[in-house]
Amino acid sequence: MRYAYAISGALLVGGAAATLALQPPAGAQTAQNEPTAMAALAPRAGAPASFADLVARLQPAVVNISTKQSIKVQPQANPFQGTPFQDFFGGGGGQEPNAPPVTRQAQSLGSGFLISPDGYVVTNNHVVAPGAKGATVDSITVILPDRKEYKAKLIGRDPASDLALLKIDATNLPFVKFGDSTKARVGDWIIAIGNPFGIGSTVTAGIISALHRSTGAGGAYDRFIQTDAAINQGNSGGPMFDLSGNVIGINSQIFSQSGGNIGIGFAIPAEEAKPIIETLMKGASVQRGYLGVGIQPLREDDGAALGLPKGRGEIINRVEPDGPADKGGVKTGDIVLRVNGQDVTVDQTLSYLVANVKPGGAIKLDVNRDGKNITLNAVAGTRPSEDALAASVNGGGDDNAVPESGGKGQNDAMMSSTLGLSVTELNADIRRALQLDATATGVVIVSADPSSDAAQKGLQRGDLIVSVNRTPVANTADMARVISQAKAAGREAVLLYVQRARQPGQFISIRFNK
DSSP states (O other): OOEEEEOSOOOOOOOOOSOSSOOOOTTSOOOTTOHHHHTTTSOOSSSOSOSHHHHHHHGGGEEEEEEEEEEEEOOOOOTTTTSTTTTTTTOSSSOSTTOOOEEEEEEEEEEEEEOSTTOEEEEOHHHHSOSSTTEEEEEEEEEOTTOOEEEEEEEEEETTTTEEEEEESOSSOOOOOBOOGGGOOTTOEEEEEEOGGGSSOEEEEEEEEEEEEOOSOOSTTOOEEEEOSOOOTTOTTOEEEOTTSOEEEEEEEEEESSSSOSSOEEEEEHHHHHHHHHHHHTTOOOOOEEOOEEEEEOOHHHHHHHTOOTTBOEEEEEEOTTSHHHHTTOOTTOEEEEETTEEOBSSSOHHHHHHTSOTTOEEEEEEEETTEEEEEEEEOEEOOOHHHHHHHHHTSTTOTTSOSSOOSSTTSEEEETTTTEEEEEOOHHHHHHTTOOTTOOSEEEEEEOTTSHHHHTTOOTTOEEEEETTEEOSSHHHHHHHHHHHHHTTOSEEEEEEEOTTSOOEEEEEEOOO
């Protein structure tokens, strides 16, 4: 198997269209990679004798980025508690079943580069985002090659493209500019500068192995420049330069079986990054087109069975009710072959083509339905956040749409100390996020006490409790009444019927807390 890794430094627990740098007036500071300065330094075409002069000019603009984070974790219970061995294997000290969460410190590490003399820094979103569930980023530090350190402000970030923009308070800094990645060719020499493993600024060289490469992750920006230059953990956010000193990519991911470099690295093309960074610099959020469908690739066997060309088209496996696709007549099982005249392929996915349509724009879909080709027309919606999309795909097992506590009314949420569960009632947002049918009824788990029998048996945030003791529960009051009846009858447990997203439901007996 091959594994795709985002390549910021490992989390350690326990301890987008106009040029960004305008032409300066005469006498003003210029970019490190200004064409007039680079002309005399760039090696001649072909295999260069040395990259040394090129690196010496560019390296001052590449920075190290680190974050300090706080993570709340639940202490692990002592597995030997209550046995003769409990005193020998870590008893006491925060390992009791009801021990409160413990805050631990963490850090992440990555690279970035300056794009202006007044301190704007480009990096990957995953370099500066919380590295674990429940983590918060306390501070971001930018370290220049001369070891000067600056506290950085997060100007904006875009998880969909894995880009982020920082700002440090400094002037007269060395900086570089974006180039035109559309002119890059397979086989061109490139150099990558970053801070792998936190050992300091490091330079590697290689060639462009592929363009518009899809990693199979899907989404609006699954198109990368592939390179064989050595890229490792900590290289995330560092620049990829061509031999004219232009930033043509931002190092972002690798394919690896071990997490280390095996010669397959990926960079976000400058043509994708520039407009996004410019939007973030203006303080705006990036908006993309949205169709409201679930999709899966059209595999070779599928195409052969349907008589369709290999490598073309994607199958619709879900249509969001009342979404743009639904209103445009798209149906489950449709095979989308083209979007606005552009073929849907492995390198040019449906997600990519739709995302690059402005919200409100027209989307013409060439579709194969039941062996016949038809044309459908839809109007692009606004693509939701990546968190909302992930929740929809994953069934909302730990979804942001499930509130932390109740809303209006006393019965909107209830903490059942008897079962160690906090539950809330269904609403339209939760129903949509959890991919529940309109006819689904029950109450949704908000949280489960880690020490409860419910948590030990796998119940979690986002699970739907349909019935208690085979009595349907439509709201929290129903659930409380059935539990009270069970306790009055001398029962020590109740039988819950639980559904997780669209998976088949199951009966689970939950013992009362003592």
